[in-house]
Each structure stands twice: as C-alpha cells, then as structure tokens.
Amino acid sequence: MTSQAIDLQKSGSVSDLDPRRWLALVVIGIAQLMVVLDATIVNIALPDAATALHITDANRQWIVTAYALPFGALLLLGGRIGDYVGRKKILMIALGGFALASALGGIAQNFAMLAGARALQGVFAAMLAPSTLSMLTVTFRDPKERAKAFAVFGAIAGGGAAVGLVLGGLLTEYATWRWCLLVNIPISVIAIVGTSIYLHESSTERQGSYDVLGALLATIGLGMLVWGFNQASSHSWSSPNTWGFLVGAVVLLVVFVWWESRNPHAILPLRILKDRNRAGSYLVGLLVGTGLFAVFLFLTFFLQEVKGWSPVKSGVAFLPFSVGVIIGAGVGSQLVLKVGARIVVPVGLVLGVIGLLLLSRLSLTTGYLGTVLPAILLISIGMGFIFMSTTNVALHGVDAGDAGVASAMVNTTQQIGGSLGTALLSTFAVSSTVSYLAGHSTGGAPDKLLMAAAQVHGYTVAFVWAAGFFAAAAIASVLMINASRQDAASAEPGMAAMV
Template identity: 55%
Template sequence: MPPDPRRWLALAVIAVAQLMVVLDATIVNIALPSAQQALHISTADRQWIVTAYTLTFGGLLLFGGRIADYFGRKRTFLIGLLGFAGASALGGAAVNAGTLFAARGLQGLFGALLAPAALSLITVTFTEPRERAQAFGVFGGISGGGAAIGLLAGGVLTEYADWRWCLLVNIPIAVLAFVAAIPLVRESKAHGDTRYDIPGAVLATAGQVALVYGFTKAATDGWSSAVTIGWLASAVVLLGAFLFWESRTSHPLLPLRVLFDRNRGASYIVSIMIGAGLLGMFLFMTFYLQQTLGWSALKSGVAYMPFSGGIIAAAVVASRLLPRTGAKALMTVGGVLATASMIWLTRLDLDSSYATAILPSFIAMSFGMGLVFVPLSSLALSGVANHDAGVASAMVNTTQQVGGSLGTALLNTIFTTAVAGYITDHAARASESPGAAQLLQAHAAIHGYNVAFTASAILLAVATVVVIVMVRNSSADRATQPATDAAPAHFG
C-alpha cells in the first residue's frame, strides 16, 4: 500500500488527541484543593480524583490496545474521543464527590481506548522507518510537554475561570479532533486470531481496584481492620488468579513471556515504583503550595514548570548518552538524584522558601527522572519479539499508571494516619490559646507531608536498588534498539 498522502495531517489530529489524554493526567492536580472544597470531599477520599482516572486508564490499557487492533483502530479512536468528551462533561457538571469520581473513571476508560489506538495508528500510518521515527518524536514531544502544559493550564483555568473548566476544556478539543479524524485517518485492523481475553481484563482491573480501595480503607478504618484486610486479601487473590489465567489461556491479555526477561521485568518494577513516588509527591506538593503557603492555583502551576522543563532537557541528554553508557548507568544516577531530592523535601516547614527548599529539589529530581525515563523505555522494548512489541510498550504505560494509582492511595493513607497521630500526641496544645487549635492543624499537616515525602523517597530508593541489582548492562544491550513496531511511552 502506498504511503498515505495525508499522513502528516493525520499525525496532527492524533497528536492533539494524545495531548488531551496527557493533559488530563496533570491538569486536575492543580484544581484538587478547589474541587475538594466545592464538593465537600474528605481528606481520605480526595485521592480518588486522581486515582479513579489513573486506575481505569492503567488497568484497561492492555485491553484497550486489543480492542483497537481487533475492532478497528480508527473506529476505536473515534469512540474514545467522543467518550472522553462525554465523561469530561459529566465531571465538569458534578454536584457531588461520587459523580466526579465516576466521571474520572469514565475518562480513564475512554483514555484506555484512545491512547493505544493513537499509538497503533502512527505505527500503521508511517511505514517508512525514518518517517516513523519522526512521527514518534512528535508524539513523544507532545507526551513530555503535555505534562507541563497541563500544570500551567490547570492553574490558569482554576484561577481565572473555575476548577470545572479543567475538565470541560476537553470537550472542544475532542470534538475538533473527531471531526478532523473522519476524513484524515485511515482505518486498519488486525486479522486472524482476534479473540478477546475478557476474563483476564476483568481479573486484572478488579484486583487493582481492590488493592487501591484496601489502601484507602486503611486511612479511615486502620490497617488491622477486617475491612482493610479483606480488600487487600481480595486483591492478592484476584491478581494471583489473573497470573494463573494468563499462563493457561491461548490468547492472553499479557503474555507472561514478556515479563520473564530480566531487564524488561526490572524496567516494569522501576516504572511502578517511580509512578507511585512521583504522583504521590505531586498530590501533596499541590496541597502544600496552596493550603500551607497560601499560593494561588496559577502560581502553583507556574511553580511546577521547572520540573517539567527539567525532565524534557534531561531526556534529550539521556537519548544522546544511552548508546554510549547503556541503561544501567543512566538509571542509577537518575534514581540516586531523584531519591536525594525527595529526601530534601522532607525538610519543609510552615514558611519554607520556594527558591531554597523546593526549586532545587524540583530541578534535581526532574533531571534524575529524565535520566531514568528514556533508558527505561528502551530497556522495556529492547529485544522483544515483533508480535509482543505492542503489549511490551503498553506495559510501560500501564505499570506507571498503576503505580501512580497505588502510590497515591498508599501515600494519602500514610499522610492521613500521620496527621491524626500528630494531633493525638499534641492534643493538649490545642487548648492553650484561641489560635492554638488552628496552629496545631497546620503543624500536623506539615508533619503529614514530610512523612509522605519520606515514603516517596523510600519508593524511589527501592527503584534505584532494583536497577543496580537486576539490570544487566552489556555492550549488546547498548546497541539494541527498541522493536520497530514499538511506540514510546509517556510519563505525563
């Protein structure tokens, strides 16, 4: 088949859709305090604004990729766009916490259709290797820059319009992309064995939901409560059943051979740990900036810009060094930088300076993460068979999103427990003067933030240890490039 003469226009449409998906992973972060206050969401439950999206998105990405391949990539892409717009409208109109959580979950569901369809459309649209590399470069740039745009846009919309516009802004973007995609994007689909692994998708998603919900119940009922233990035990059973089913079915959602390569398995573990540590950090830093320091949503969004810029700059450096140094050296240096930067944040107080206490950590951490992200994607895709390239690529995004879901729930629980413990230990101080109770709450929040940042540092340290212990960095590894049909992961 000759190259599609409108392929570059099609790429523009696909890139816009990808930008929308990436934006949604960060744009809502800045609006969290406003949304929590407007809808009277408890501290224990506020993490579901983030987690409901990342959990369904990450949990269904692999299944969404299969649907795109079998049902039709263009058709799935269009359905994903319309569904994402509808879910955004529901979230923007939410009058209570349940509606907002449900809307965010629906956004994740349709995002799980949209993202893999977009990746596979690029693969089948650009068949010439040089052009495909250019197309993936554009796609990767959108994915990396989208996080920065989302943080800034979230601040602008929350400050000058309303937090609801952080969701409603998706509607015109999705509609325009839908209209443009109809004439510009070609349809394609896989043939042959096109059976869906529905039991695998149900078990995997249910297991992840049970795990996150178990962490959430720990914040309100305690780690030793029957409800918490029941949900966590259910998660172990469901995820164990998923692995058992995948080893037995003839058309697995996740072929286990993809996991058993030492370097690839290590990259997935690192992806989970980093997703957990980073998204948890963003959650608490947003509340620290707005509720403790009293910053506006816009000022908070601008404060994150050096972090996003540092990741992009470091990614450029890492892509040039990777062929010479291999993945292990870059990921080790990056992990150590990120861990040290997170430890630095545990020193925050009621009146910490952004210039001396936060900015240096953001710069060092972002550079460290950039040094990790590029080789991690290469490590996960190098040496994989062509027919497994799609699932191996999707697994990088899946593990990062699932790690973010679990980390946000776990760290929010740790934060809530730490705050409650601090208030109990210092309750006598609350009666000393009229303003003592308010000051106690402020100090308790600072204590909770620092404990949560300590937990994030431990997660990043574990990821670094996994790199040191598990990753093999031979000269052959340095020369290996990702499979042709693989697509770059994004860490928005």
C-alpha cells in the same frame, strides 16, 4: 506476514505520498494532548474541587487514583480491542466517551459523581492512548518521516504536561475548576472531526479473544488493593475493612497470574516477563510510579493550601519539572549509549531519592527557590534518565509479536504504580496528620497554624515513603538490569518512541 504489513496492505491509501498524512499527525497530536493534559490539569484544580464538593482529605486522592487505575489496568485490553475492531473506529469511540466522561465530571455535584467520571475517563483513555500510537505507526511508513512524526508526538507528550499545569491554573483561577474537565469537550469534538476526515481505518487479521476475564481480574483486584489502602486511613490496618479487601485483592491477582499463564490469548503474556532486564524495567516503572504521583499531589496541596499560592502560580511552579525531564531524557539518551542502562537507571533513581528527601524537609517557612525548586529539578532530571532507559530496556530482544504489549507495559506499570502509591501515601499522610494533631493539641479545635503544621508533617512523611520506593527501585535496577551500551544501541528506536 507481520501485523504491521497486514495493516499497511489493508490501508493502501495511507502511503508516504499521502498529502494528508501531516494533517493526520495534527489530529493524532490533538487526541494525545487531551490524555496528557488530564494527567496534570486536574491536580492543580483539586484543592478547589475538594473544597467545593466537601471532599475529605482521605478521599480526595481518589480523584487522581480513579483515573490512573482503570487507565493502567485496561491499557493492554484497549490496545487489543483497537487491533481487532479497527483503530480509527475505537479512537472515535474513545474520544466521544472521554468527552462524555469529562462533561459528567464538569457538572459533578458530589464526590461520588466526580470520582465516577474520572474512572470513566480512565476507561476511555485506555482505549484512546494505544489507538493514537497505532494510527501514527501505520500512517507513516517511511523510517525518516516516522522518526519525525514520533519526535512531534513525544514533544506533545512532554510539553502537554506543562501546558496542563498552566492551563489548569488559569481555568481554576479565572473561571472555575469545572472547566479543567469541560475543556476536553471542544478538544474531543475537533479530534473526532479530524479523525473522520484525515485518518484511515486500520486493523489486524489476527484471530483471538479479548481476554476480558483477565482484564476484569486485574482491574477488580487492583481496585480492591487501592480501596484497602484507603480504608486504613479511616479504620486501622488490623480492621476487617482494611485487611479483608487486601486479602481479596491478593487472591484475585494470584488468580489473574494463573489465568494469564494458561490463556493463549492472555492480555499479559507472561513470557515477556522471563527476560531479566525487561522484568526489571517493569518493576522499576511500578515503584517509580508509586512514589512519583504523590509528588504532584502533595506539592500541589502544600503550595496552595499551606503557602497560599494561587492556582496559576502553583502551575507555573511545576514547569521546571517538564524542563528537567526534557534535559534528563536528552542527557540520558547519550549516556545509555556510552555506559548502558545498568548505570543510567540507578543514577536517575538516586537523583530521585535525593530530591524526595529534600521535600521531606518541608516546613511552614520553607521557600520555593531554596528547597522545592532544587528537589523538582533533581527528581525530573532523574525521571528523564529512567523513562528513556527503561523503555529501551523493555524493548530489547522482544519478539515482533510481543513488541506492542512489551512497550505498553512500561506505561501500564507506571499508571498502576501511581494509583496504588497515591492511595497508600495518602493514607500515610492522613494518618500522620491525625497523629500530629493528637500529639500537639492542647484541647479544643486546632488553630490554623497547628492544622497547617500537621498537614506539612503528613506531606513530609509521604515524601519519605516515596523516597523509600525510589530506593527500592534503585536496588531492583542494580540486581535485575544489566543491559549494556551494546544492548541499548540494538534496541529499535521507532518502537521506543511509541511509548
């Protein structure tokens, strides 16, 4: 008997005829909206937060990284805990914890407090995200209704990012950047009340361990890797403060792989990586995440700090990205059925490379319509191609028992890539800014014009590196992904929608 069948037996009152199932979808959607909002709303608020808390250029990337790293590293463990303890119970705990972490961030008095609160948000998000997906699956058993429910869920995931951009701008400009975190509190309260009333408990009878050791090895190893990248901006790559952490990270990650290969209850069963296409989709996700997160970070700084745009105007400037992703996903979903992921994925990545190279031409006089907007559209349409196709490839031919971890790994690799890339590209940007100032300074403190030019130079260097990661992903996709249109047609759409 499959775990899904067991879930359905245990939650017998959750049926297709349950009149409250659509209200349950509203509650699940609110919970998911909060996670999606936090991925974008803080980016718009970051320049104001950095100024208010005196966060250095080298450290402000941690406000993004501190959330993405535990989110990605603990996502698989969070799903496993929900399976065993009960998804409704874990969802309510995660919602409460997320609200508490948001409150701590909203009242943060310094960098350490804000970064710590963001990390705590990431921990609870890793519990929350898989719980919402699991609850959606067991609440809607009828295939047609489930497809509708996942369509609504997907719309929230896509549209929520756009809402976060605009809401972040409005709250930052007309209230304070702190409300970009505090807004999660009322959302969490509504979701907790709704969960207690409209959702039914669901769990699995599978026995096994949580693989806490595996989760700790991965999280600490990745954390040391990010910290090592960060140290290079204030020290040098040859400094023990840099390479010491990098070497330690490699050792821990090697031990993690060794442990996972021998643990029957591994958080990451290495057998799912044996499929060439699946491994290729994860590698593409990792490399894309490495380059993509920097787009939002550095473009936000460019628009607000260099161009002097307001938070609201900056948020609206990013809206075409959400539109482009929707267009790309719609077109890509048709193309993948006609030509296969082996064509669609590289095409999407090439579009991303072109867009990032356009951004590498930014200057103090660059206009939005001539350069930034075309770049955003190219990158976002390419992302629509990639996200849909790699999810499809990751789920093709996977055993039923591994479907959950296989789908979750798509999001995991993107989040981990984002945390690593944000740290690494921020280091490149800061180092390049410092070098530019040193090469163009005439003595004394640099004026505002020189400082702005140096900042833009740092951003363009970061965009070139991001384009390099996308190019590497394109090469990896050509070498590893050979899924045809027949493979795409045979992938289970319901599971693909869950990611």
